[in-house]
Amino acid sequence: MKNIFIKQIFVLSLMAISVVANSQDAMLKYNFVKGKTYVLNTQLNNNIVQTMGGQEMKMESGINSTSEFLVENVDEKGNATILVSLKDASVASKIPAMGRDTTMKFNDLNEQTRVVITSAGKNISSASVSAGNVSMMLGSVEKFTKFIQLPEKSVKVGEKWSDKLVDSIKSSPQSPVNLVITTDFEFSFVGTEVVDGVELTKISFTGALQINGSGNQMGMDLFVEGNGKSEGVLYFNPKSSLVVKTDTNTEMDMNIAVSGQQNMTMPMNQSMKTITTLVEK
C-alpha cells in the first residue's frame, strides 16, 4: 500500500525551525532582579505551504504559550541565572484542504531549563532541568530562552548594530533533522513611542536566515536547505531595562529532499508572525 505519510514528518521539524527564528527577537537587554519572576507570553502563527506539481498544500498552526522566568541569582558581573519554566501551551493546527482541525492544550507543564546570561544578553550556558514531549514539540524550552546579544553601549536614534549567530538543533524523535541555522540581524534604534501609556524605546530589525540540515527517519535520508527574511520591532522599557514586547514577521523558503523509500524533492514556504510580551509577575 502506498505510503502518504511522508509529507507529514516535515511539519514537526519545521516547528522547531520557527521557534529558533522567533527566538532571535525574544529579548533585548536584561536587568533581571534576583528573586523576581517574569511572565513571557508568546503568540505564534505559522503557515506552511508545500508545493508539488503546481498544487499547494497549506498547513496553519498557532502556538500560545506562557513561560515564567525566575531570576535565581545575579552575580557581581551582572550575569543572571534564570530558571525558565514553560507553564501552559496550546497548539492549534489546521490543514484546510484535508478538513483537519486540531487543538491541543497543555496546562501546568513546568518543563524547565536553567540559563545563565550576561547583562548584554549573551548566553553563557543553558541546561535542561526537566523536559517532556510538549517542550520538544514546541522546539524545547532551551531554544525559547536564547537571547539576542545587544551592544554594550548606549545607542542613539538611527544607530544600527548587528548580531550574527550560528546555531544548531540536534535531531530528536519529534524532529529527525540535524539543523544548522545562521542568522544575521541588523537592529536600528528608531526612537521612543508611547504604548499603553508607557514610554518605550522602539527598535526595528531586519534579518536574514539560512538553514541547512540532514537526518534520517524510517530508513529515509532527509535534507533541508533554505533561506529567509525576518523583520519586526522590539519595545524596550528603559525603566525596567527589559524588552517588554516584540512583533516579528518571518518568512522562509526551503527545499526539502527525501531519499530512500521514495525520492522526493519539494519546495516549502513558511511564514510566521510572532508577538511576545513580558511582564513582571
Added chain:
Amino acid sequence: MKKTFLITIACLMLTGNAISQKNPVQGLEQITPELLKKYIYYLASDSMKGRNTPSKELDLAADYISKELASMGVQPVNGTYFQNIPFCSTNLDVDKSSLKVTIAGETKSFKLKTDFTPFEMTANAAVEASIVFVGYGITAPEYNYDDYKGIDVKGKIVLVMKHEPGEKDEKSPFEGEKDSKYSMLNEKLENAKNHGAVGMLVVTDPLNHIMMTPQGYPWPSLSRFLPQDNLPIVLCKKENSIPLAQVGESVIKYLFGSVDSLKNIQKRIDKSNSPASYELASAKCELSTILKTKEYIAKNVVGYIEGRDKKLKNELVIIGGHYDHVGFMSHHKEGEDYIFNGADDNASGTAGVMATAKAFTAMSVKPKRSILFILFAGEEKGLYGSDYYVEHPLYPLDKSVAMLNMDMIGRNGNDTLQIDGFEFNPDLAKIMLKEAKNFGLKQIEGKEYLFERSDHFNFFKQGITAVDISSGLHNDYHTVRDNPETINPLKVALISKLTFKTAWIMANEKKHYKILPLKRNK
C-alpha cells in the same frame, strides 16, 4: 438403453458444470497456505532487495511471476507476460538554461537560482517573445474575473503573480481566505496555454510575502546540498507544456522598476477585484529551460484466461495487486537489517493473485467472462503501474466489469478482513460480504480514507467497480520488519479464496455492477 445412458451422462455433465459454477471446489482446493508461503518467501527474500521500482530485483520478481503463470497455463497477452512502463527522472541542464530580458535595446542576463528557477512542469524548450503582465493569470467566469480579458497573449510570454486576489481577505470573492482552485499554479499554466501563451514567468505576490526569491523547483543540479541523485522517478509524460520559471526580485526590479511598483499594482487589483493586465511594450524575453531526462523501464506482469461464453468472453474481470515495494536503505549500520522485504506489502497480495490464477486454471469449466491478472509495478511510487495500465489498457476498459485488488493480505487475526471501498461498490460488496462469511472472515470493516491508496482506485476512477481487499495495517507496515516469517499463510489463503470465489461469481453472470460517486472534500 443407449439413448437413456447418453441422456444420463449429459445430465450429469450439466449438473457437474452447475455445481462447479456455484461452488468452484477444484479451484478453491488449489489455494493452499503452502503454495502461498512458497511465493511469499521467494518474493520477500533478501535477494529481492525490497523490489524497488525500477530495479533489477523487480525485474527478477517479474520473471518469476511470469514463469509461474506460464507453468499454470495462464496465457500471455499479445504474446508477452509483460507490459513495459516507461519511467523518467528529469534534472535541469544548468548550462543550457537561461533567461535574458531586453528593454529598449538593453539586454540583461539573469542567473539561475538567484534570479530565476524553472518549475518541474516546464517544457524542455526555449522561447523568445514579448512579455505580457496578466495579474494573477486567472480566468474565473463564476467570479466575473478574467486577467486575460481584452489582452492578446498568443505567441507571447505571460508574467503572472502567485495566488489570487484578496488571498488573506476573508471577504474575497475567491472563497475568502480559503484558496480557490484558481490560486494553484497548474491551473494558471493551463489557462496561459489555453490563451496561446508560449511561456510563463511567475512572481511571488509581493503584498503577502517578504521573500521574493525565485524558488521554482528545487532541482538537485542547482543545489550544493541536496543529493544529486535525489530525483523522483515518475511516469514519462508526453510533452505538453511551455517554458515556465519563477523569477525573483532582480527581474521584478528590471521589469517594474521596483518591487513596490508591483505591490501597488497588486493592491489595485485586490481592492477593485478587477484585472490590471498590460503588455510590457518594449520588453523582450528569451527563456530557455533545458532538461536532462533519464529513462527507465519497469514492467506490469499480465496473464489472461479466456472466457468460454461466446459473447461474455469479451468482458473481463481483473484480479490484481502490486508486486513492487520500496527497496532498501542505502545508508545503514553494519549488521543492521536494511531491506524492506515487503512480505505483507505486497508479496502477500502478489501470491494471492498467483494462487487465484492457479485456481482458475484448475477449473474443468472455464468462466463465462475472461479473467485478466495484473501484477503492478510502481505502486509504492504513486500507483504508477495501474495508472499506466488504465492509460494504455490491453483490453477495452469499457469491457472490464470489475477489478479486485489484493494489497497486504497476510496479517492480523484469522477472521478479520478489510475491504476498502465497499460503500462505493454496492453490488460487488453484496457478493463479497456474503461470501466472506463462508470463509470464516467475520470481522469485516472498510476504511474510506484508504480507498484511494492502492491500484484498484485507478480502475474505479474509470467507472469500473473496484475494491481493495486487505487484512489491514499493522506496526510493521513500511518497516524492515515486514518479513516473510510474520505472515500468516492461512490468512493469505482465506482472502485469496474469497477473491477467487468473488471473481468466479462475477465472471459467470451477465450483470454489470453499480458504483457510487466518492464523497470528497471540496
